[in-house]
Amino acid sequence: MGRSPRWRPRSLLPRPLRLRRISLWAIALGVIGCLVLGAIDPSRSEEAPPPIDFSQFPAPQVHPMPEALRRWRDQPKARSPGALVNPQDDHYFDQMVASPLGHLVWSRWPVTIALVPPTVAPDRWLTAVQQAIADWSPYLPLELLPVGSAEPADIMIQWGNPTLRTEAGMSRAANARTTYEFYWDRRDLQKGDRPRLAHRMLIQLRADRSPPQLLGTARHELGHALGLWGHSRDRRDVMYAAAVAHPAHLSIRDLNTLVKVYEQPTRLGWAIAPADATSRAPALLD
Ligand SMILES: [Zn+2]
Numbered sequence: 001m002g003r004s005p006r007w008r009p010r011s012l013l014p015r016p017l018r019l020r021r022i023s024l025w026a027i028a029l030g031v032i033g034c035l036v037l038g039a040i041d042p043s044r045s046e047e048a049p050p051p052i053d054f055s056q057f058p059a060p061q062v063h064p065m066p067e068a069l070r071r072w073r074d075q076p077k078a079r080s081p082g083a084l085v086n087p088q089d090d091h092y093f094d095q096m097v098a099s100p101l102g103h104l105v106w107s108r109w110p111v112t113i114a115l116v117p118p119t120v121a122p123d124r125w126l127t128a129v130q131q132a133i134a135d136w137s138p139y140l141p142l143e144l145l146p147v148g149s150a151e152p153a154d155i156m157i158q159w160g161n162p163t164l165r166t167e168a169g170m171s172r173a174a175n176a177r178t179t180y181e182f183y184w185d186r187r188d189l190q191k192g193d194r195p196r197l198a199h200r201m202l203i204q205l206r207a208d209r210s211p212p213q214l215l216g217t218a219r220h221e222l223g224h225a226l227g228l229w230g231h232s233r234d235r236r237d238v239m240y241a242a243a244v245a246h247p248a249h250l251s252i253r254d255l256n257t258l259v260k261v262y263e264q265p266t267r268l269g270w271a272i273a274p275a276d277a278t279s280r281a282p283a284l285l286d
Contacts, residue, residue, distance in 0.1 A: 058270035091256035102266030114153035132218035160204035216247020
């Protein structure tokens, strides 16, 4: 008797479009985080992804920019006398790293966030995280789910004591750590719809820091989760890599970089292509 297959293709898709689970989950892990001093190179992930056959995935396309971010982009910005650059051009997009499937752009709004606070003295941690969410909310629609909500969130912010691996391979305590993974989103599918390629984020955040540092770290990690996958070299930006005594508020450069990220094509958020467009796709059967 033959072994039964470990995974049976879902009947939703016609046979040529069935994907092996491994093809998505094997490339699922991306890690970024900030140490107390110094930072991990965001281009390094803890597990190198295997080669990907991109013929299986939706083609990269640009999503419509959310209204709030577009409004901010299009508002007139003051230029200081003698400034050498247009404020719109003042960004650090060249420090951003795309995932194997493209920039980590959200396209289904609002982005939902769930919190798992520390069990002991959660108030200080919750205050910082909720303030960080409020700081980003004017630019991207975010929705905080009630504690204990059964709905799976796009971004999970969880109390924890994460560690990161340094370039020398040593394990060090970190203020926070953010990871992403990919999955096929089958929510709200109508008959004939195809699943979307989606991502979700997990932020692990320590609680034993001063309130300003807690807020600065929460704001920074939420920046990663919202698509800023990389670090600024300027300590006046929220996405500066190292922890500082007085963390920055959102800067024009942070927001300009966010705009640039949301102007990039990505495979994320798009449905798998129709059968006729992928007739060349090889080896998709399990
Ligand atoms: Zn960081």
